Amino acid sequence: MKGFTSTNKRLVGSKLPARLCNRKLIGLLSTIILLILWKVISIKIDAAIILPAPEDVILRLVKITQNRKFWLAVGNTTTRTLYGFILSFSAGFITGIACGNSSRINAALSPFISVIRTIPVMSVILIAMIWFKTDIVPVFVCFLMIFPIITANVSQGIREVDRSLIEMASAFKLSKYNILFHITIPSIIPFVLAGVKAAVGVAWKSVIAAEVLSQPVKAIGTGIQFSQMNLETSEVMAWTVIAIILSRISEFIIELVINSRKWRLSN
Amino acid sequence: MNPGGIKLNDICFSYSNPNNSIKDGEMVIFKDFNLKITASKVSVILGPSGCGKSTLLNIIHGILTPYSGTVEKENCNAISYLFQEPRLLPWKTVSQNIELILKKHYRKKERQKITEHYLKLIGLGDFSDFYPSELSGGMRQRVAIARAFAYPAEIILMDEPFQALDPGLKLNLTKLFSTLWIKDNRTSLFVTHDIAEAIFLGDEIFVLSSKFPSIIIDHTINPVPRNNRHPKNPESLKLETRLYSLLTN
Numbered sequence: 001m002k003g004f005t006s007t008n009k010r011l012v013g014s015k016l017p018a019r020l021c022n023r024k025l026i027g028l029l030s031t032i033i034l035l036i037l038w039k040v041i042s043i044k045i046d047a048a049i050i051l052p053a054p055e056d057v058i059l060r061l062v063k064i065t066q067n068r069k070f071w072l073a074v075g076n077t078t079t080r081t082l083y084g085f086i087l088s089f090s091a092g093f094i095t096g097i098a099c100g101n102s103s104r105i106n107a108a109l110s111p112f113i114s115v116i117r118t119i120p121v122m123s124v125i126l127i128a129m130i131w132f133k134t135d136i137v138p139v140f141v142c143f144l145m146i147f148p149i150i151t152a153n154v155s156q157g158i159r160e161v162d163r164s165l166i167e168m169a170s171a172f173k174l175s176k177y178n179i180l181f182h183i184t185i186p187s188i189i190p191f192v193l194a195g196v197k198a199a200v201g202v203a204w205k206s207v208i209a210a211e212v213l214s215q216p217v218k219a220i221g222t223g224i225q226f227s228q229m230n231l232e233t234s235e236v237m238a239w240t241v242i243a244i245i246l247s248r249i250s251e252f253i254i255e256l257v258i259n260s261r262k263w264r265l266s267n
Numbered sequence: 268m269n270p271g272g273i274k275l276n277d278i279c280f281s282y283s284n285p286n287n288s289i290k291d292g293e294m295v296i297f298k299d300f301n302l303k304i305t306a307s308k309v310s311v312i313l314g315p316s317g318c319g320k321s322t323l324l325n326i327i328h329g330i331l332t333p334y335s336g337t338v339e340k341e342n343c344n345a346i347s348y349l350f351q352e353p354r355l356l357p358w359k360t361v362s363q364n365i366e367l368i369l370k371k372h373y374r375k376k377e378r379q380k381i382t383e384h385y386l387k388l389i390g391l392g393d394f395s396d397f398y399p400s401e402l403s404g405g406m407r408q409r410v411a412i413a414r415a416f417a418y419p420a421e422i423i424l425m426d427e428p429f430q431a432l433d434p435g436l437k438l439n440l441t442k443l444f445s446t447l448w449i450k451d452n453r454t455s456l457f458v459t460h461d462i463a464e465a466i467f468l469g470d471e472i473f474v475l476s477s478k479f480p481s482i483i484i485d486h487t488i489n490p491v492p493r494n495n496r497h498p499k500n501p502e503s504l505k506l507e508t509r510l511y512s513l514l515t516n
Contacts, residue, residue: 164350167330168354171350172368173345174367174368178367
């Protein structure tokens with residue numbers, strides 16, 4: 001049986017690398033086409049202030065990364081994103097569990113969550129600037145932007161827990177603690193990971209947007225705003241590329257967790 | 268373990284109005300229902316689908332509460348359950364699935380020893396670190412059987428656990444059940460609509476009526492000893508014919 005299982009996996013697995021290679025190749029090709037298009041349009045416009053050439057952006061990127069202040073800015077923005085994310089995740093997780101378990105709590109909180117979901121990011125930033133210090137604004141905005149995503153995913157996960165497994169646990173008189181930690185939480189992990197994957201991009205975007213307006217000392221958003229004020233379009237784009245890279249790295253880490261072997265086997 | 272019997276006295280139950288007395292026109296599943304399950308025997312409740320067999324198991328277990336009548340379980344501290352489906356946790360390995368339900372009753376080392384023992388008995392000793400998704404349907408149900416026996420219960424309740432399996436697998440698993448059961452003769456109550464299964468496993472067979480409120484329409488003591496039960500045994504064939512006519516009429 002052991003051999004049979006592994007043979008089957010090998011058969012299925014043999015087609016996967018080819019497909020992945022194919023997808024990576026298509027992705028690479030489309031990136032090259034985009035860069036060529038960018039270069040062509042920048043030549044046509046011939047105004048670096050409107051659209052700098054891709055190589056200018058790359059050169060500027062290399063230049064700013066050589067400055068110690070750049071790494072401080074990246075560190076500060078990453079710390080704010082992490083703070084906002086961890087706070088929002090913790091609050092969203094607890095609220096999601098409460099909403100998933102009780103239809104009354106869900107009914108009571110859903111109007112607030114709907115308002116938070118639809119409120120424009122700019123309004124949140126401007127209000128937060130009145131309420132908080134510049135350093136706190138991005139954390140607060142990040143918190144508020146991803147809170148509804150985590151809450152919705154966790155509460156949906158709770159509602160989708162397999163009732164037959166809970167029945168089994170009750171039949172064997174498992175304690176509430178064991179049901180929570182061995183059945184409920186593992187059941188909602190796919191929903192939580194999907195929520196985290198959706199939230200991570202929003203977290204970076206909201207933190208940087210808040211930094212652009214609130215101007216904390218040494219931050220990616222502050223760098224973008226400063227470059228824009230000096231009409232350094234290539235630098236604005238270089239900072240943007242850095243933001244994209246950071247967001248992609250965090251998404252990549254989450255995808256690694258989602259696709260880990262143990263995880264796939266157990267689901 | 269000193270298994271005791273089960274006695275149901277004047278049980279009344281209805282799904283629509285479980286907390287109050289029966290009202291006119293309400294569908295009553297059980298009305299003044301009585302049943303005596305002998306200790307250390309496998310008793311089978313045989314009846315068509317939807318006649319209240321699973322409800323009866325849930326009442327005995329305590330998952331459902333009758334609104335009148337009593338359920339007496341002698342010398343019973345815990346009840347084990349074998350469901351229609353394996354109901355294994357997909358994120359836990361085979362051994363972790365069994366160990367989880369033993370947590371309340373044993374220390375870690377004892378849990379591991381018991382799990383290993385039962386996995387060996389069901390022939391899955393080498394699969395303890397496998398996840399349910401890596402096993403076949405039959406293997407998963409074997410793990411569920413091991414889990415039911417590993418649980419330190421005096422009574423085992425079984426809700427058509429072999430229903431969804433092909434005939435060969437069904438026969439293998441019923442034999443496996445018998446092999447495990449003989450080791451400690453726990454009081455077992457098995458509900459099924461399969462006559463052959465009832466004759467193969469049951470020491471006592473109760474036939475439940477198809478109409479509500481359900482009543483026991485027949486009670487038979489299996490005349491064939493456990494080690495001599497096979498489909499071609501003349502006594503078994505006679506019993507099969509009788510049970511078939513009871514269920515079809």
